[in-house]
Amino acid sequence: GAVVSQHPSWVICKSGTSVKIECRSLDFQATTMFWYRQFPKQSLMLMATSNEGSKATYEQGVEKDKFLINHASLTLSTLTVTSAHPEDSSFYICSAPSGGHTDTQYFGPGTRLTVL
Amino acid sequence: GQQLNQSPQSMFIQEGEDVSMNCTSSSIFNTWLWYKQDPGEGPVLLIALYKAGELTSNGRLTAQFGITRKDSFLNISASIPSDVGIYFCAGRTSGSRLTFGEGTQLTVNP
Numbered sequence: 001g002a003v004v005s006q007h008p009s010w011v012i013c014k015s016g017t018s019v020k021i022e023c024r025s026l027d028f029q030a031t032t033m034f035w036y037r038q039f040p041k042q043s044l045m046l047m048a049t050s051n052e053g054s055k056a057t058y059e060q061g062v063e064k065d066k067f068l069i070n071h072a073s074l075t076l077s078t079l080t081v082t083s084a085h086p087e088d089s090s091f092y093i094c095s096a097p098s099g100g101h102t103d104t105q106y107f108g109p110g111t112r113l114t115v116l
Numbered sequence: 117g118q119q120l121n122q123s124p125q126s127m128f129i130q131e132g133e134d135v136s137m138n139c140t141s142s143s144i145f146n147t148w149l150w151y152k153q154d155p156g157e158g159p160v161l162l163i164a165l166y167k168a169g170e171l172t173s174n175g176r177l178t179a180q181f182g183i184t185r186k187d188s189f190l191n192i193s194a195s196i197p198s199d200v201g202i203y204f205c206a207g208r209t210s211g212s213r214l215t216f217g218e219g220t221q222l223t224v225n226p
Contacts, residue, residue, distance in 0.1 A: 004158075006150065016209075032211070034214075041221075042218075042219075043216045043217065043218045044159070044204070044216050045148065046213070046214075049213065070213070091156075093158045094161070095158075096215075104147075104149065104161065104164050105149070105161075105206075105214060106161060107151070107158035107159045108158050108162070109157055109158060110158045
């Protein structure tokens with residue numbers, strides 16, 4: 001299947017700092033990517049849809065100024081958690097529809113964010 | 117919004133047993149996807165279903181797209197210890213956006 005990578009795989013930061021997470025589609029192009037967060041023992045919660053060349057679409061209750069999304073190319077989307085606080089600690093996962101069939105989404109390996 | 121009811125929430129089985137889990141929805145979906153997630157990893161696609169009534173296998177896994185388009189099941193035959201993990205169903209109506217079930221935590225005792 002299609003391959004999606006994320007970097008970093010884990011990050012620990014101090015409260016008040018900003019953290020950038022990258023999501024790359026390695027063997028296909030993705031005009032759309034999705035960002036999720038997942039708390040322990042819970043399902044994936046969609047945060048926003050990243051659109052190449054245009055503004056991201058945020059889900060209700062997700063602060064767009066808090067979670068900045070940039071989709072600068074057809075293979076890269078970034079999520080920046082600004083002024084991170086301990087409650088932002090979570091597992092962040094991106095996904096992208098594959099080029100072969102737009103109905104099938106492939107997920108990155110996730111990024112574990114811990115804010116001290 | 118759309119919701120998927122996934123059951124059971126957890127299962128504890130012996131190695132070699134068969135497993136069945138399902139998802140139901142009040143809404144119609146055009147695509148059903150089944151994923152497995154290991155601890156600290158992203159979900160990995162197991163099976164994708166695109167047509168009502170479709171029955172698809174992937175090794176010991178079999179999944180079906182319900183004829184009403186409101187449900188799907190996943191069966192695992194002859195379970196092995198590496199089947200341990202969380203299994204998620206996901207449904208799609210239009211566009212690429214997915215709705216996820218709450219997950220089924222599977223534990224396989226050797």
